[in-house]
Amino acid sequence: MATFFGEVVVAPSRAGVDDEESAEEGWEETPEDRDIRRELEKKRYRPREVDVRWTLKSGMRTESSADELFVCSKLILAIGHNAAAFLSSFILDSVCWEVVGAVKLWNEWCRTSSTTNVLPTDSFCLFYRLISDPTVWLCQCSCYVAEDQQFQWLEKVFGCMQKEGLQVTILSTCPVADYKTQESTLTLPSPFLKALKTKEFKEQVCCPLLEQPNIVRDLPAA
Amino acid sequence: MFVSCDHGGPSATSDFKGFTLLMPAVSVGNVGQLAIDLVISTLDMTKVGYFYTDCLVPMVGNNPYATAEENSVELSINAEVYSLPSKKLVVLQIRSPFIKNKYRPFCQTLLSWVKSSKCARVVLLSSSHAYQRDDEQLLGTPLRYLLTPDLENAVGGLMQELNWKEMEKVAAYPGINDTEKVLHIPGGGITKRLFTE
Numbered sequence: 001m002a003t004f005f006g007e008v009v010v011a012p013s014r015a016g017v018d019d020e021e022s023a024e025e026g027w028e029e030t031p032e033d034r035d036i037r038r039e040l041e042k043k044r045y046r047p048r049e050v051d052v053r054w055t056l057k058s059g060m061r062t063e064s065s066a067d068e069l070f071v072c073s074k075l076i077l078a079i080g081h082n083a084a085a086f087l088s089s090f091i092l093d094s095v096c097w098e099v100v101g102a103v104k105l106w107n108e109w110c111r112t113s114s115t116t117n118v119l120p121t122d123s124f125c126l127f128y129r130l131i132s133d134p135t136v137w138l139c140q141c142s143c144y145v146a147e148d149q150q151f152q153w154l155e156k157v158f159g160c161m162q163k164e165g166l167q168v169t170i171l172s173t174c175p176v177a178d179y180k181t182q183e184s185t186l187t188l189p190s191p192f193l194k195a196l197k198t199k200e201f202k203e204q205v206c207c208p209l210l211e212q213p214n215i216v217r218d219l220p221a222a
Numbered sequence: 223m224f225v226s227c228d229h230g231g232p233s234a235t236s237d238f239k240g241f242t243l244l245m246p247a248v249s250v251g252n253v254g255q256l257a258i259d260l261v262i263s264t265l266d267m268t269k270v271g272y273f274y275t276d277c278l279v280p281m282v283g284n285n286p287y288a289t290a291e292e293n294s295v296e297l298s299i300n301a302e303v304y305s306l307p308s309k310k311l312v313v314l315q316i317r318s319p320f321i322k323n324k325y326r327p328f329c330q331t332l333l334s335w336v337k338s339s340k341c342a343r344v345v346l347l348s349s350s351h352a353y354q355r356d357d358e359q360l361l362g363t364p365l366r367y368l369l370t371p372d373l374e375n376a377v378g379g380l381m382q383e384l385n386w387k388e389m390e391k392v393a394a395y396p397g398i399n400d401t402e403k404v405l406h407i408p409g410g411g412i413t414k415r416l417f418t419e
Contacts, residue, residue, distance in 0.1 A: 147321045151276035196282060198297055209295055215283035217318070221299070222280035 050145075050152040054101040054127075054160070069162040073135040076169045079220050083171040084140040085120060091138065092128060100137070101127035103153065107146040141219065150222040167201075172220040180214050223331050224303065224339070226271040238305070238312045239340040245314040247348035247416070250409030254347035258315050262304050263287045267313060273301035275331070277324035281317060312341065320411070329416050343373060348413040354406075356392075363387060368405075368417055 078087045091097075103125035104112050110123040118124045123143035130136040145153050176190045193207040196216060210216070244261065246254025261267070278300045288294035300318040305311065320328065336344055352364065366389040367381060381388070391403035407414045 147279050148323075150280055196284065196297060197295070210284055212284050212286050212288065212294070215281050217279060217281040219280070221282040 048107060048146070048149060049105070050149050050156055051104040052101065052156045052160070053104065056100050070137075070160055071135055071162050072137050072166050073133075074167050074169070075137045075139065075161070076171065077139045077141065077220075079141045079170065079172040081120075081142050082173040084142040086171065087138060087140055088120065092140075096131055097128040097138065098131055099126055100129045103141070103143075103157070105143065105145065105149055105153075107144065107149060109144040109146065112143050145219045147218070150219050153219065154222050170220050172216070174216070178214075181211070223273050223275055224271055224335055225274050227269055237340060240342045241305070241310045241312045243312050243314065243336060243341045243344045245344065245346055246316055247346055247411040247413040248316055248319055249349045249411040249413060250351055251349050253349035255316060257347050258313060259286070262313055262315060265306050265309070265311075267304035267306045267311075269296075269302055270305045270312075271303045272299055273303070273314075275301060275328065277320055277328035277331075278316065279318040279321060310342075325412050325415060329412055329419055332416075333419060346413060346416060348407070348410050350407050350413075351409040354408050359390065366390075370417070
């Protein structure tokens with residue numbers, strides 16, 4: 001592959017062709033067609049909706065408004081089985097942390113478990129809060145969030161949080177086989193840690209930064 | 223959709239009055255995107271903002287145009303806007319594929335942003351499958367252009383001078399009815415949709 005600048009390639013083809021769209025070419029949509037399409041989209045998209053449910057003791061929240069946003073100072077998101085397992089093994093316990101919310105979703109790859117008492121092999125997305133400092137939150141997201149659900153997940157979760165003074169840390173894993181480097185992979189000390197940070201992050205980073213042309217995609221990128 | 227780097231917020235629309243917008247179609251071989259990368263790095267263009275959109279697969283990485291240690295740690299995402307005021311050029315780079323069913327919403331939002339930012343013209347770099355060429359197209363240059371009616375008046379003459387070839391239309395129903403011709407750009411992504419809209 002001749003690319004050097006780093007790109008997201010979806011196998012098997014790089015051609016940006018949407019089969020459904022090509023089938024619509026040259027067809028002008030009448031108002032009736034538009035109504036039919038909207039109804040079909042409602043049926044198609046309802047199962048793909050991302051449902052965020054908070055279980056805070058202060059009561060269930062439905063619509064968020066300015067004064068109902070959660071106040072968080074730190075949010076640590078663990079995305080994927082490995083990162084979620086890391087939090088389970090080293091951070092989470094039932095004494096210091098309480099479950100405050102869950103995300104329910106379905107896609108072709110997984111359906112989230114319906115209980116908060118989950119096994120490591122389940123697909124789930126749970127939010128926890130540190131009892132001694134309720135502004136510190138964790139999220140374990142071991143379910144796969146599909147492309148068309150990622151933006152929705154982002155908006156629904158962060159839409160409930162006050163963004164000023166919030167520091168977000170995202171933990172995720174990638175296969176070493178996807179790591180692009182001029183070094184020989186035989187000498188790579190895997191597993192290894194790399195970081196990406198925004199301009200606003202002024203603290204010390206605990207590991208080297210991710211070199212070009214490597215990229216992060218999907219929910220951690222969103 | 224457009225968020226300015228100067229922290230103007232999502233409602234700020236940078237004024238690109240009279241500028242030419244250069245952008246790629248996410249198309250076969252990523253030709254347009256690679257060309258845009260070369261334009262941005264060769265002209266050392268400055269990032270002025272990005273698109274906050276749900277139409278593209280999310281991605282993030284470190285600055286792909288880094289020339290030194292200092293500028294290598296700036297984050298880059300899937301749709302970013304760069305500008306070179308001295309050449310009245312604004313460039314949009316798209317780094318990931320479209321999400322299913324999001325082609326039309328993206329084109330519509332993009333075109334309304336183009337109008338509100340007062341760009342004078344849009345140049346789209348694209349590509350199409352080489353194996354779709356007919357016998358005549360196999361000869362000569364593989365490059366083609368398409369002009370919208372307004373630009374036809376402005377630069378049609380220049381195309382003649384440069385001896386460039388206009389993209390040929392193909393029969394809508396080949397073998398059955400050869401009289402009805404349509405534009406067909408296989409592998410071109412949003413090219414045809416953006417052109418017709």
